[in-house]
Amino acid sequence: MTVTTLEKSAATEAATVEFRGLRREFGATVALDGLDLTVRPGELLALLGPSGCGKTTALRMLAGFEQPDSGDVLVDGQDVTRVPAHRRDAGMVFQSYSLFPHLDALDNVAFGLRMRKVRTAERRARAAELLELVGLADQGRRFPHQLSGGQQQRVALARALALRPRVLLLDEPLSALDAKVRLTLREEIRRLQQELGITTLFVTHDQEEALSMADRVAVMHVGRLEQCAAPAELYGRPATAFVAEFVGTMxxxxxxxxxxxxxxxxxxxxxxxxxxxxxxxxxxxxxxxxxxxxxxxxxxxxxxxxxxxxxxxxxxxxxxxxxxxxxxxxxxxxxxxxxxxxxxxxxxxxxxxxxx
Known part of the structure; x- marks a missing residue:
């Protein structure tokens, strides 16, 4: 599988993402407590931490599904904190796939293009191209129930890429898969991300997943950023006792x-x-x-x-x-x-x- 000319053109537009002082409270619970973090153009940054640490809240704020109580979200220096989700230029892949059961794989991938009034021939061509990119060129006419979990997640990934987003958001996309499929798919996601050069934020609670896929890993704990570093540095030079014990065995x-x-x-x-x-x-x-x-x-x-x-x-x-x-x-x-x-x-x- 190769990256097409259409996808290569998208790769040149990789964005810088910045979280500045993000705070979010849900009642007495502080989900984010002043998060400051920058995602560099074209890198895959993993948000890693236990349940309730704030990583998914941060991702949803970037997607536009959550609003901070204070702080800002910037993409290439532009404040998008109050911009609606459909205008964020971000593609999102969920843990639950969220495919339309009444549409086949090709039409699932093309759905966003149809909503944007892209001509039928063009959207079908682009959808077919993306299915080939994720290794499902021969599965376009199958419905979600006819596909394995790993295949469904590839369709979801292709759908997220169909609109040529400048930022790709992955919300624990592999956690519902069995171990062997998870290993294969994380390698494919990483390969695609590197080939496309798309800025990617990946949320996971699986340290092995984060360390094997990411350029940098941001470890979060009770709404705060404990350390953000390359996997080798995070493992070998943890900044805090929490990072030391959460990442690897100690x-x-x-x-x-x-x-x-x-x-x-x-x-x-x-x-x-x-x-x-x-x-x-x-x-x-x-x-x-x-x-x-x-x-x-x-x-x-x-x-x-x-x-x-x-x-x-x-x-x-x-x-x-x-x-x-x-x-x-x-x-x-x-x-x-x-x-x-x-x-x-x-x-x-x-x-x-x-x-x-």
Whole structure:
């Protein structure tokens, strides 16, 4: 499948999107608490966070389905905060597909063009072109009930692209699909987005989805932006304890702060970033950073085969549980009940206030 001349022309118009001080309250609940965020032209930015963090509210404000109590939404510097949804020049794909059951795939894709009074021949040609773009060239005459979930979502994507939007909005579009289809479709969405060069905002609560698809990921928590960064930076250099624990797996190991360093597991390590104003802290560590050796006062309590790596869960003498990802051939030596010791590499670590 290739990008057509028609779609390439749309790709040159990728927009900059800005959220400035967005605040939205629903009764006593603050959905957005002063959101400031910029989506760069042509990038795919994922809004990631738990349910209720405000990510969908932000997306709906960009689409024009919600109005902020204060703050502004700008597209290429133009304030669109009060512009009706149908004039936003944005295409949206929902989790539920939202296809018209009485229309076949071709007519579903062409529906928006028909509403804009595009001539029959032109809209059918464009709809057929987009179905080919999403790999459904031979499914145009099938109705939604005759298509799989993945195929329906591709039709929904083609329909969103039919009007050549400058911004594409994806509201958890893969969450209703099974794991294998979800993996395939997220790769196709990313390929299409890169080929078309369209500015895209993608809402998800699935961290793997966000990290594998996005140019940058904006992690949200209780209406606030915790960190916005490229996936590798977000994973390797989380700005807050919430980001560290929400993105990927993280163990907390008790430590003691002193003079800008922390004592943990019998080691003294430098602190990465700002340290809390307390002495007793938790050191946050990824499982791939934990070393395991035979012999010691810790015990292996579980192992989980992950393919090339095996996750080994170790209980320290004080009851703390630590996860370590080891090459599977090495992990074979550490069965449940094995006496071991654990260590951390000699590099700065992230610390947070102790939770227990």
């Amino acid at each position: 163990s907390r190991i008790p430590g003691r702060l002193s003079d800008g360093t922390v004592e943990v597991l019998g080691q003294r390590l430098p602190v990465d970033g700002a340290a809390p104003p307390v002495t007793d802290v938790d050191v946050l560590v990824r499982p791939e950073a934990v070393g395991v050796r035979a012999g010691g006062d810790a015990r292996v309590i579980a192992t989980a085969f992950l393919g090339a790596a095996t996750r080994v869960t170790v209980r320290l003498a004080d009851g703390t549980e630590v996860k370590a990802d080891l090459p599977t051939h090495e992990a074979a030596a550490f069965g449940a009940g094995a006496a071991v010791s654990v260590s951390l590499p000699e590099r700065p670590v992230l610390v947070a206030e102790r939770t227990r």
